[in-house]
Every structure is written in C-alpha cells, then in structure tokens.
Amino acid sequence: MGIRVVRSGLLTTIQDLGRFGFQKDGVVVSGAMDQIAHRIANILVGNEESEGTLEMTLIGPTLTFEEDALIAICGGEFEASIDGHEVPLWRPIFIKQGSVLTIGHCRVGCRAYLAVAGGFHIPEVMNSQSTYLLARIGGFQGRALQKGDMLLLREPRRKHDSLLFHKKITLLPFIAMNWGISFELRAYFYETPKTIRVIRGAQFADFTKQSQEHFLTQPYEVTPQSNRMGYCLDGPLLERKQSTEMVSEAVTFGTVQVPAEGKPIVLMADRQTTGGYPKIAQVIAVDLPILAQTRPGEMVVFRDISFEEAQQLYLQRELELNQCKKGIISKMEG
Amino acid sequence: MLNYELIPLNENALVIKFGEQIALDIHQRVRQVSIYFMENHVEGIIEVVPAYTTVTVYYDPLQLTKNTNRKWDVEVLPFERVCTVLKNILLSLENADAPKGKEVVIPVCYGGEFGPDLEEVARRNQLTPEEVIDIHTNGHYLVYMIGFAPGFAYLGGMSEKIATPRKDSPRLHIPAGSVGIAGMQTGVYPIESPGGWQLIGRTPLQLFRPHHPQPSLLQTGDRIRFQAITKEEYKQLQEEDNGDSRCS
Numbered sequence: 001m002g003i004r005v006v007r008s009g010l011l012t013t014i015q016d017l018g019r020f021g022f023q024k025d026g027v028v029v030s031g032a033m034d035q036i037a038h039r040i041a042n043i044l045v046g047n048e049e050s051e052g053t054l055e056m057t058l059i060g061p062t063l064t065f066e067e068d069a070l071i072a073i074c075g076g077e078f079e080a081s082i083d084g085h086e087v088p089l090w091r092p093i094f095i096k097q098g099s100v101l102t103i104g105h106c107r108v109g110c111r112a113y114l115a116v117a118g119g120f121h122i123p124e125v126m127n128s129q130s131t132y133l134l135a136r137i138g139g140f141q142g143r144a145l146q147k148g149d150m151l152l153l154r155e156p157r158r159k160h161d162s163l164l165f166h167k168k169i170t171l172l173p174f175i176a177m178n179w180g181i182s183f184e185l186r187a188y189f190y191e192t193p194k195t196i197r198v199i200r201g202a203q204f205a206d207f208t209k210q211s212q213e214h215f216l217t218q219p220y221e222v223t224p225q226s227n228r229m230g231y232c233l234d235g236p237l238l239e240r241k242q243s244t245e246m247v248s249e250a251v252t253f254g255t256v257q258v259p260a261e262g263k264p265i266v267l268m269a270d271r272q273t274t275g276g277y278p279k280i281a282q283v284i285a286v287d288l289p290i291l292a293q294t295r296p297g298e299m300v301v302f303r304d305i306s307f308e309e310a311q312q313l314y315l316q317r318e319l320e321l322n323q324c325k326k327g328i329i330s331k332m333e334g
Numbered sequence: 335m336l337n338y339e340l341i342p343l344n345e346n347a348l349v350i351k352f353g354e355q356i357a358l359d360i361h362q363r364v365r366q367v368s369i370y371f372m373e374n375h376v377e378g379i380i381e382v383v384p385a386y387t388t389v390t391v392y393y394d395p396l397q398l399t400k401n402t403n404r405k406w407d408v409e410v411l412p413f414e415r416v417c418t419v420l421k422n423i424l425l426s427l428e429n430a431d432a433p434k435g436k437e438v439v440i441p442v443c444y445g446g447e448f449g450p451d452l453e454e455v456a457r458r459n460q461l462t463p464e465e466v467i468d469i470h471t472n473g474h475y476l477v478y479m480i481g482f483a484p485g486f487a488y489l490g491g492m493s494e495k496i497a498t499p500r501k502d503s504p505r506l507h508i509p510a511g512s513v514g515i516a517g518m519q520t521g522v523y524p525i526e527s528p529g530g531w532q533l534i535g536r537t538p539l540q541l542f543r544p545h546h547p548q549p550s551l552l553q554t555g556d557r558i559r560f561q562a563i564t565k566e567e568y569k570q571l572q573e574e575d576n577g578d579s580r581c582s
Contacts, residue, residue, distance in 0.1 A: 020392065023383045024368065025550035026480040026524075026542075125544055135484050135525050137544045202341055202349070247356055248481055248488065250383040250390030252347050274385055274481030285345040307342055311395070311411045314345045318396055319406070 001067045003116070005149040009061035009103065014120060014139035015113075015269070016052045019128035023250070023273040030130040030138065033228060033269045033292035034111050036188070036321075037075035040181055041115035043325050044072035044092045046157060046332060052122070052129035054114040054145070058295065060103025061145060063114075068097050069153065070117035074181070076109020076189065076293050083173040091180035092332075099173035109189045109293035121152035132270060133228075179331060185324060189293035193219050194300045197287050199307045201256060201279030203246070211238040211262075215280055219299040220264065226296050229270040233300070237262030240278060248276040254283030254291070256302075266291065284310040286317045338363075338424065340417050343390060346380075348416060350389045350424070356490065360387050361478060365555045366432040370423065378416065384554045385479045386488070391420065435477065435555030440522065440537050442513050442560050443568040444470075448536035455498045455515055455532050466534065467562055469493050470520065475558040485524030485542030485550040489558060492520045504530035511536045513560070524550075538572035 005012075015038065018031030032038035032055055039049040054061070060078050073080055073089045080087050080103045087093055087101075089112070095101060106112070122129055122140060131139025140149060204212065220235035238258045251257065255267045257277035266283060267275070268291075281302065283291060294300060341349045350367060353360045368384040371391070378398040383390040395412035398419075444467045445452040456463045475491040482488075492515070500516045505528060508514075512523045514531030523529065524541035541551045552558070563571070 021381050022549055023381055023392070024372070024480060024554070025548065026482065026484045026486050027549055028484065126549060134527070135542070135544070199342070199344070202343075247354070247386040248479065249349060249385040249388040250343070250347070250481075252343055252390075252392075254344060272482055273383060274479065282344045307413065308411060311345055311413060312408075314395060315399065315406070315408050315412075 002121075002150050002152040003069075004064040004066060005061060005145050005147055005151070006064055006100065007062040008145045008147055008149075009056050010059040011057040012061045012145040013055050013131040013133070013143075014052045014122060014129050015055045015131060016129045017050045018269070019126050019130050019132070019138065022126050026273055027126060028132050028135070028270055028272060029253070030128070030132045030228075031269050032113060032130075034075055034113070034289040035292075036289040037111070037186075037293075038113045038115075039321065040090070040186070040324070041072045041074040041113040043321075043328055044074070044090070044181070045070050045115045045117040046329075047115055047117060047119055048157075051115065051119040052139075053116075056103060056112050056114065058106050058110060060106070060112065062100065062102045064100050065095050065097060067153065069095050070156065071095055071101075072115050073103065073112055074115075074186070075112030077107040078112045079104035079107065085172065085174070087174060088176050088180065090186050092177045094175045096173050106295075110295040111292060116153055117156035118154040121154045134270070177331075181324065185320065188290050191290075192298070194290055194294055194298065196291055196300050196302050197284045197305050197310070198256065198281035198302050199284060199310050200304055201281045203240075203278035204280055206240045206242070206244075206278055207258075207280055208239050208241055211236075211240075212280075214238065215264070216302055216304055219301050222294050222296050222298050222300065224296045227270075228268055229272075230268050231266040231291065231294070233264045233266065235264075238264060238280060246276050246278055248274045251275040251279070252282075254285070254288050255279055256281040256283065268292070284313065286310075286313045340420060342413055345412070346395050347390055347392045348413065348420075350391065350420065351387060352389075353387045356386045356478065361476070361555070362432050364389055364479075365435070366427060366430060367424065368554065369432060370427060376419065376423070378419070383481075385481065391416070432555065435553065435557055437557050437559070438552060439559050439561050440513075440539055441563040441567065441571055442471075442535040442537050443563050443565055444513075444535035446565070448565075448568075449513070449534040451498075451501070451514075451532035452534045455496060455534055458498050459496055461495070466496050469496050470534065471560045471562050473520075473560070475520070475560075477552050477554055477556040477558060479554055480550050480552065483524055483527055483542075484544075485552065487521060487541075487550075487552040487556075487558070489519065489521055492518060494518060498532045500530040501532060504528055505533075508533065509536065511538065511541070513537060536568070538568050538575055540575055 015032040018029040136142035214236035220233040371382040380392040475489040
C-alpha cells in the first residue's frame with residue numbers, strides 16, 4: 001500500500017514549508033521553493049498547508065498508486081497523465097488503486113508539487129519533513145526519490161464522501177473535479193522576462209551609482225549553476241565604492257548577495273543560515289514563487305519598491321489565499 | 335541602555351544590530367538577547383539567529399497582525415508591530431548579564447592522513463608540526479556564532495603564529511570532523527563538504543547531531559579548547575560517540 005516510484009524524474013524530493021527553530025544551530029531551512037504552489041496543492045486535498053509534498057523539477061516522476069488517493073498537482077505547467085489520459089493541474093483528482101500517474105516535461109515554469117490527502121508517512125527530523133540533500137537529512141531517507149522507493153501515506157484528516165460516491169460510478173482510473181484554482185491566482189510565472197520586485201538591501205548604498213542603476217534596470221540571466229540553494233545571475237557586474245570586509249550575519253530566502261567578483265546570487269530554499277557578502281537587495285515575499293518557477297537560461301529584471309508596499313502586498317496575498325481556502329473547503333464539504 | 339538598530343531583512347525577519355566590529359562586549363549583548371528568546375516564548379516570534387554583531391529575529395507577520403478578536407488589523411504594518419514588541423523586551427534586558435557559555439574540549443588527532451596540511455602550515459610559519467600542535471592546543475577559543483553549515487562554529491582566539499591562507503584550489507570532499515585553518519580562523523567541519531581550509535587534524539566528536547534536541551554540539555558563547563589525541567584514542571572515542579550518527 002502507498003505510492004511506488006517507477007521513475008524518479010530529474011530531482012524529486014519531499015518538502016514542506018521549511019525547518020524552523022534550528023537556524024541558531026546552523027541548520028538550513030529548506031522547504032518548497034514555490035511555497036504558493038505547495039500550499040495550494042495541500043489546500044486542494046484538505047491537508048494543512050505545511051504538510052509535506054513532492055517537489056519535482058523540470059521532469060516529473062512516474063508513480064504507481066497502490067491505494068486509492070486524493071491528489072493535486074500545482075506549479076509549473078508539467079505534462080501529466082493517468083493511465084494515458086491527460087489530467088489537469090491545480091485541481092483535486094481522485095486516483096484509483098492500481099493507476100499510474102506519469103508526470104513528464106515542464107512546458108512553462110520549473111517546479112511542481114504533488115500533494116496527497118493525509119500526507120506522506122515519513123518521520124520528521126527537527127520538526128520538518130523537508131529534504132536537505134547536502135546534510136542528508138529529512139524527507140525520504142535524506143535523499144531524492146529513486147526508482148523502486150515506496151512512499152507510505154497517512155490517513156486523510158477529512159473523509160471526502162462526495163468523492164467516494166464518484167468512485168463507485170466511474171470506470172475511468174481517476175476523476176478530476178470540474179473546478180480548480182482561478183487563473184489569476186496561478187498565472188504568476190508566464191511573463192518574459194520576469195519582473196522580480198525587491199526592496200533595497202542593507203548594503204545597497206555601498207554600491208556605485210552605476211551598479212545600483214544596472215541592478216534595477218538591466219536584465220540578468222539565471223545561469224545553469226543555479227539550484228535549490230541559490231540562483232547565480234549573469235549580467236552587468238556590480239561594484240562597491242569601497243571593498244570593506246563585512247562580518248557575517250543572517251541571510252534569508254530571497255536575499256541578493258554580491259561576492260567580490262560582482263555577480264549577484266539570490267539565496268533560495270536551501271540557503272545557508274548566515275552569509276558575509278554585501279546584500280544589495282531582498283526579493284519581496286510575494287515574488288519568490290515567480291523566481292522559483294524561473295529556470296536556468298531565463299532572464300529576470302529587478303525593480304525596487306518600498307518596504308511598506310512589500311508588506312502590504314504580503315498581507316493582501318495572504319488574505320486572497322485565505323479566501324481561496326474557504327472557497328475550496330466549502331466546495332469539498334458541499 | 336543597549337545601543338542597537340532595528341533593520342528589516344524581509345517581510346518576516348529583522349536584524350537587531352549592536353555594532354559593526356567583532357568585539358567581546360557586543361558578543362555579550364548578542365548572547366543576552368538571543369538567550370532571552372530561546373528561554374521565553376514571545377507571541378509571533380518564530381526563532382532568533384545570533385551572529386557576530388547581530389541577532390536576527392524571524393517572526394510571523396500574520397500572527398502579529400491579528401488583534402485581540404483574532405481578526406486581521408492591517409492598519410499598522412507587521413514590522414512596526416514587531417519593533418514595538420522588541421523595543422519593550424530590549425528595554426527590560428538593560429542590566430542583565432549573559433550567563434557564561436559551557437566549556438567544551440575537542441579531542442583532535444593531528445597530522446597524518448587526518449591532517450594532510452599540518453606540514454604546510456608549519457612550513458609557512460617557520461615552525462615544526464609539533465609547535466603548530468602546541469600553539470593550537472594552548473589556545474582559548476570562543477564561539478562567536480554558528481553558521482555556514484549545520485553545527486559549524488566561527489571561533490575567535492587563534493594565535494596569529496599559525497595563521498595560514500586557504501588552499502589555492504579547494505578540496506571537493508572534506509570529511510566530517512576535519513579541523514582546519516583559514517587565515518586567522520580555525521574551525522571544525524561538522525559535515526562532509528567541499529572547502530579550501532588547511533586541514534591539520536580530525537576530531538571523532540559529532541559536531542552536528544540531527545536527532546539530538548540541540549543539533550549543534552557547539553552553541554554561541556561556548557568556550558573551546560583542543561586536546562591532542564593519538565590515532566588509537568581517536569578510534570576508541572569514535573566508537574563511543576557513535577550513538578547519534580544516524581542521518582536518516
């Protein structure tokens with residue numbers, strides 16, 4: 001019983017909203033790169049938003065469901081099918097025992113999240129299911145999924161009676177709900193080049209006028225060296241007026257650091273807890289999912305806004321998500 | 335009165351900054367403030383990260399935005415709210431002293447296969463390998479902060495007599511427990527990782543223990559000494575310390 005991995009995909013790991021409480025021990029936070037897609041996937045199957053999901057990257061896995069399950073796939077536009085029938089993303093899908101879910105290439109975006117009602121039956125390490133590959137902690141045995149792995153599931157919190165009714169009357173291997181997430185809420189990564197809004201970092205003023213201007217107007221390319229730890233960018237080099245040494249201090253998701261050679265690095269989910277490079281900017285929270293859906297080779301343009309506006313956007317998005325959640329719960333129970 | 339600045343990092347974290355330079359009195363303030371948050375639950379505060387001159391506070395903006403009726407009140411932004419909370423706490427901490435950190439002795443098997451760069455460190459400083467070991471074990475070290483990797487301690491107090499620049503090309507795999515020197519710093523690699531430090535020895539102690547309630551053996555404020563051991567002692571200690579080595 002559970003889900004058997006037939007093909008692993010390019011990089012498929014279990015992630016939740018991150019491992020908090022141990023940054024003072026130097027423990028990397030990790031967690032889903034695109035937290036919006038992760039949270040919505042969980043909401044669609046009636047889980048807590050913090051439940052672990054499968055994060056897939058550019059090429060998804062093939063999975064055999066050895067028991068009935070309610071699932072949702074959210075995030076980048078991946079090709080997905082169940083026993084050869086195409087299935088939609090951003091919707092709850094009831095999948096029957098014995099069916100094979102094949103997730104192929106990602107057409108737009110970079111990552112998607114598979115949530116299963118009840119969640120995965122794997123132990124928490126330091127209060128989190130997130131996989132941190134470098135230290136081999138959390139997730140499925142501290143590593144990415146491999147062919148032959150068996151993921152056990154937990155009992156869902158809510159019984160979905162209407163779905164069980166559908167199960168009895170369908171001959172298909174699955175049922176997708178005829179409702180899902182509105183386009184406005186899930187269309188955040190279609191722009192090219194992508195505009196990423198930032199607030200100015202603590203050392204913004206230390207950079208030359210020209211570098212400040214370049215950073216906020218010129219396109220930067222996400223290079224192939226980019227990964228879950230950080231996005232290395234290529235574009236106009238950034239110079240400081242004086243090269244004074246900095247003492248290390250905490251950095252976070254979306255912090256834009258500039259090492260001496262002048263190429264900016266945006267810190268992502270697997271970032272270190274502290275860093276000693278000057279911080280030119282900080283990506284605002286609501287634009288982190290856009291960056292998480294940007295793949296190597298794509299261009300981004302940074303634009304600065306005020307910290308007040310960044311906070312308002314954050315609160316506004318949380319209100320929208322909360323409303324969306326209420327709507328989904330009433331659909332599920334109705 | 336504590337001198338500090340409150341600087342936003344992003345929508346859910348801010349930096350309490352006590353100064354620009356690494357110094358003992360600033361380190362004391364960093365410890366005092368971080369210990370307060372580790373020992374007291376403060377509504378809306380998730381965790382704190384002490385560093386050389388700063389304490390970074392992670393908070394939940396939504397929890398801070400709820401008013402007494404559990405409704406969201408967005409008239410006052412979360413940063414302003416968390417600043418009010420922190421200012422009151424910092425005011426109450428004015429005259430308190432930070433307790434002393436614990437003392438930790440780190441046994442190290444120097445040289446040989448465990449410390450392939452011991453000879454180079456000696457040569458560059460016109461010392462014998464034995465003299466390097468003497469100087470390294472006679473030092474009193476202070477943990478200023480934990481960062482870079484899980485369980486990695488930034489130590490102050492190494493003698494400049496054994497300071498050595500990093501290697502020209504970093505090694506791809508440095509085993510956990512390796513003790514190294516980089517410029518004026520010394521430290522221990524808690525997990526296997528790449529790195530450019532000059533390796534002078536290795537400890538059998540587990541510095542990072544993922545299943546332990548306090549995963550990092552060393553904590554900010556701890557006082558460290560190194561002690562030379564033989565290869566036999568290394569093996570014996572390694573067997574004794576294997577209780578928490580599982581990483582799954």
